[in-house]
Amino acid sequence: MATIADVARVAGVSRSTVSYALSGKRPITRDTQDRIARAISDLGFTVNAGARALATAQTMVIGLLVQFHDDEFAPAMLQYILGTTAAARERGYDILMVTDVDGVAALERITSSNMVDGVVLLDVTHDDSRLATLRSARQPGALIGLPADTEGVDVFDLDFEASARMVVQHLAALGHTEAILITPPRHVFDRGGAYGWRFRDEAIAEGERLGLTVIAVHGESQQPAISAHVHSTLDAHPSSTALIVHNDATVAALPEVLRDRSVRVPIDLSVVGIYSNDFARTFHLPYTAIESSPDALGRCAVETIVERILSANSSASAVTLIAPQLIERGSTGRVAQP
Amino acid sequence: MATIADVARVAGVSRSTVSYALSGKRPITRDTQDRIARAISDLGFTVNAGARALATAQTMVIGLLVQFHDDEFAPAMLQYILGTTAAARERGYDILMVTDVDGVAALERITSSNMVDGVVLLDVTHDDSRLATLRSARQPGALIGLPADTEGVDVFDLDFEASARMVVQHLAALGHTEAILITPPRHVFDRGGAYGWRFRDEAIAEGERLGLTVIAVHGESQQPAISAHVHSTLDAHPSSTALIVHNDATVAALPEVLRDRSVRVPIDLSVVGIYSNDFARTFHLPYTAIESSPDALGRCAVETIVERILSANSSASAVTLIAPQLIERGSTGRVAQP
DNA sequence: CTGAAAGCGCTTACAG
DNA sequence: CTGAAAGCGCTTACAG
Numbered sequence: 001m002a003t004i005a006d007v008a009r010v011a012g013v014s015r016s017t018v019s020y021a022l023s024g025k026r027p028i029t030r031d032t033q034d035r036i037a038r039a040i041s042d043l044g045f046t047v048n049a050g051a052r053a054l055a056t057a058q059t060m061v062i063g064l065l066v067q068f069h070d071d072e073f074a075p076a077m078l079q080y081i082l083g084t085t086a087a088a089r090e091r092g093y094d095i096l097m098v099t100d101v102d103g104v105a106a107l108e109r110i111t112s113s114n115m116v117d118g119v120v121l122l123d124v125t126h127d128d129s130r131l132a133t134l135r136s137a138r139q140p141g142a143l144i145g146l147p148a149d150t151e152g153v154d155v156f157d158l159d160f161e162a163s164a165r166m167v168v169q170h171l172a173a174l175g176h177t178e179a180i181l182i183t184p185p186r187h188v189f190d191r192g193g194a195y196g197w198r199f200r201d202e203a204i205a206e207g208e209r210l211g212l213t214v215i216a217v218h219g220e221s222q223q224p225a226i227s228a229h230v231h232s233t234l235d236a237h238p239s240s241t242a243l244i245v246h247n248d249a250t251v252a253a254l255p256e257v258l259r260d261r262s263v264r265v266p267i268d269l270s271v272v273g274i275y276s277n278d279f280a281r282t283f284h285l286p287y288t289a290i291e292s293s294p295d296a297l298g299r300c301a302v303e304t305i306v307e308r309i310l311s312a313n314s315s316a317s318a319v320t321l322i323a324p325q326l327i328e329r330g331s332t333g334r335v336a337q338p
Numbered sequence: 339m340a341t342i343a344d345v346a347r348v349a350g351v352s353r354s355t356v357s358y359a360l361s362g363k364r365p366i367t368r369d370t371q372d373r374i375a376r377a378i379s380d381l382g383f384t385v386n387a388g389a390r391a392l393a394t395a396q397t398m399v400i401g402l403l404v405q406f407h408d409d410e411f412a413p414a415m416l417q418y419i420l421g422t423t424a425a426a427r428e429r430g431y432d433i434l435m436v437t438d439v440d441g442v443a444a445l446e447r448i449t450s451s452n453m454v455d456g457v458v459l460l461d462v463t464h465d466d467s468r469l470a471t472l473r474s475a476r477q478p479g480a481l482i483g484l485p486a487d488t489e490g491v492d493v494f495d496l497d498f499e500a501s502a503r504m505v506v507q508h509l510a511a512l513g514h515t516e517a518i519l520i521t522p523p524r525h526v527f528d529r530g531g532a533y534g535w536r537f538r539d540e541a542i543a544e545g546e547r548l549g550l551t552v553i554a555v556h557g558e559s560q561q562p563a564i565s566a567h568v569h570s571t572l573d574a575h576p577s578s579t580a581l582i583v584h585n586d587a588t589v590a591a592l593p594e595v596l597r598d599r600s601v602r603v604p605i606d607l608s609v610v611g612i613y614s615n616d617f618a619r620t621f622h623l624p625y626t627a628i629e630s631s632p633d634a635l636g637r638c639a640v641e642t643i644v645e646r647i648l649s650a651n652s653s654a655s656a657v658t659l660i661a662p663q664l665i666e667r668g669s670t671g672r673v674a675q676p
Numbered sequence: 677c678t679g680a681a682a683g684c685g686c687t688t689a690c691a692g
Numbered sequence: 693c694t695g696a697a698a699g700c701g702c703t704t705a706c707a708g
Contacts, residue, residue: 001452001476003701014679019703029677046450050391051701054684059388061434068420074620075413082406085437094453096399097435099423112384114339115432138339223622253622256594282412284561284591341685352695357687367693389685392700452701 002043010039022047062093062305063116063139065130067103067123071187071221073249076294079278080122080144083298091306093117103130111137118305120144120298124155125192140308142301146194150319154304156297159321160195163290164202166324167272170288171242172210175335176270179207179242180233181214182250185221199246199274215240219247226250230257234269241335242270245287251275252283266333277327287331290324297322340381348377360385400431400643401454403468405441405461409525409559411587414632417616418460418482421636429644431455441468449475456643458482458636462493463530478646480639484532488657492642494635497659498533501628502540504662505610508626509580510548513673514608517545517580518571519552520588523559537584537612553578557585564588568595572607579673580608583625589613590621604671615665625669628662635660 008015013032020026021036028036039045053059064084068074085095096116100106103121107130110116117139121130124145134141135152142154171179181203183189184196200216207214215237220229226249234243245251251273263269265287273289280289300320308314342360346353351370358364359374366374377383391397402422406412423433434454438444441459445468448454455477459468462483472479473490480492509517519541521527522534538554545552553575558567564587572581583589589611601607603625611627618627638658646652 004703005701015702016680016704017678020678023703025704027677032677044450048392048701049451049453050388050397051684052703053388054386054392054686055701055703057684064435074416074420078412078416081435082412082437085435089438094448095435097402097419097423097433099420100427110432112382113387115387222619227622256597259594259597281560284565342687343685353686354688354696355694358694361687363688365693370693386685389700390687392702393685393687395700 001048002045003048004045006043007036007039007045010043011035057114058309059115059117060093061096061116062088062302063096063098063107063110063119065103065107065119065121066097066099067101068099069187069191071185073221073252075282076248076275076279077122079276079294080298083295084120084122084302085298086295087299087302091302093302093306104133107133107137111139114138117309118142120301120305123193126194127192140305142305144297144301146198146319146321148194150317152317154301154308154317155319156300156304157195157319157321158290158292158297159324160198161202162321163274163324164199165206166326167244167274167290168203168206168210168212168214170326170332171244171270171272172207172212174270174332176212176242177335178213178215178237178240179244180237180240181216181244182219182230182233182247183216184219184247186218187221189218196246203244214244219245219250221249223249223253226253227257227260230254231261234261234263242272242332244272246274248275248279251285251287254287255285265331267336270332270335272332280327280329286329288329289327291327293322293325339386340383341386342383344381345374345377345383348381349373395452396647397453397455398431399434399454400426400640401434401436401445401448401457403441403445403457403459404435404437405439406437407525407529409523411559411590413620414586414613414617415460417614417632418636421633422458422460422640423636424633425637425640429640431640431644442471445471445475449477452476455647456480458639458643461531464532465530478643480643482635482639484536484657484659486532488655490655492639492646492655493657494638494642495533495657495659496628496630496635497662498536499540500659501612501662502537503544504664505582505612505628506541506544506548506550506552508664508670509582509608509610510545510550512608512670514550514580515673516551516553516575516578517582517608518575518578519554519582520557520568520571520585521554522557522585524556525559527556534584541582552582557583557588559587561587561591564591565595565598568592569599572599572601578607580610580670582610584612586613586617589623589625592625593623603669605674608670608673610664610670618665618667624667626667627665629665631660631663 008018098106119141121143124143128147146157183200189196204214220226271287273287276292346356436444457479459481462481464486466485484495521538527534542552558564609625611625614630
């Protein structure tokens, strides 16, 4: 394994000159540069990342904290991971992916040992126990998901309130007066998944303003309960002309259930979802939906982390709620006049 | 940030003593131990991972090389990632997840810069271009997926030949004489995904031995082509009494397609898949299937890597094909006597 | 434009 | 049972 000292010897210069040639942080003669380049290529030299990290106090690694609850629909999570990882690479960072059940301990471990320069937390809940650890860490952190206390952390999330208004306005404009909303499962609310109630509460409130009654029910998290629940919910509310689904597992099961019931979309029922375009492609979901933008959220989080790593200037942290976008896929229609 | 020197000063001992207390590599007086422990906790000291890595030449990080082809069904990949990550943590290693489009460059980057102690390659193809890089790397590597040349690398994969025989024998024993096999999409074969033809060729051969004609067709990779293709394939072979599906995306779409056709399983058609139990749960797939064991494969790969990291003894590399297991879910039946 | 030297925070022979 | 010192492979003031 060639070191910078080997390169220096072969090139007939000092180690510092090799280092500066590598970083470009000071001018080097054309000739010296060439000799160094040749030595590097002859020796197959690569900078040792650990040694560089020790000297610069920069690891060029960002930690990604993922939590897989086994009552959760994992495929949706993958999109955040990929968005984050791609964005990190574009900025020259690698991703240390941590999936420990004990997220607090994992966060403590990778930050206090200086394995990472910053950290992105996925699936942040209302009173996320990882935040205390993050606040006392040396490294900056960005959250995906809105906690109650946003003091000192950068937060990124979809604007679920605006999303709810957008969906309700869309349906109200089409003449709907009663809609069913299938929210995330109860355990998501219990765990503090604020996106659940943020969307639901605003949907109900906006519905009241616009004369659209929103009937909210918790979705199930496991098949076959999911499908059975959609059936019984539709049975229970025959007067509802629209269905809003805010739950990945349920929306993935929806095509089959609606086919079973011979429900024609949008003639018999208008359907609106909240999911990403990638998700729509993977599962062939033909519903008009709010784009949940996992890729964009991951990218924003990484960008902000990198900014904070580079500029020691600790500007005020911010909460960024991404504006929703309604992707029309033709699954909503005007209510038939009786 | 407290260093080991701070701990030593506060405890009134030398740095080496603190280090040895940490590692337990030499006996320390009870009293000295206590003073060090107190100093560590008072200062909130944690070993700097980078410095330790530099001194020991061990990063305690394993690289995981994932390739997301956008014509691929991503959810299946996630299971390998989770199995690998969990197994690594159990052995004290973290996972550096790399998803670069250029896998060769990514592998070169993380190995030559010594960011990792070993590496796991996912989705290895018949003539995987990453293998040359891996062979010249300092770190050991384990593959998931069987390449043509297994020289010097540890390989883990499902025994697809045995899987094919098991499926065909199962169907033949039930009296089936003609079965359709939907293989992975053509581009998987083109790319060198050996699992495709390993299963297919052996299924056909075993079928010939047992009097079961296996009609192999390539699956599609994107909806709505997937569903349309299953329909047309079933239409084209009305005499087939069994369907074998070796393709995640197709099997995920199967319940809907069969419902559309009012096909009763297993009365009208026996169905066998090749997928993991986790996948079955997530997508509620009720078919008898060969367990593809992504978790077990990920674990085995990590275990082997760790063994090689620890015991410098470079014992011969091996190819490990996991024995298949047929999980009965009641989707196959005896052929009706005409 | 280039070099000699200190330092990043650890571990581990070498000595006692 | 414990310490002083060298070394892991870099970077970066400090000097010239």
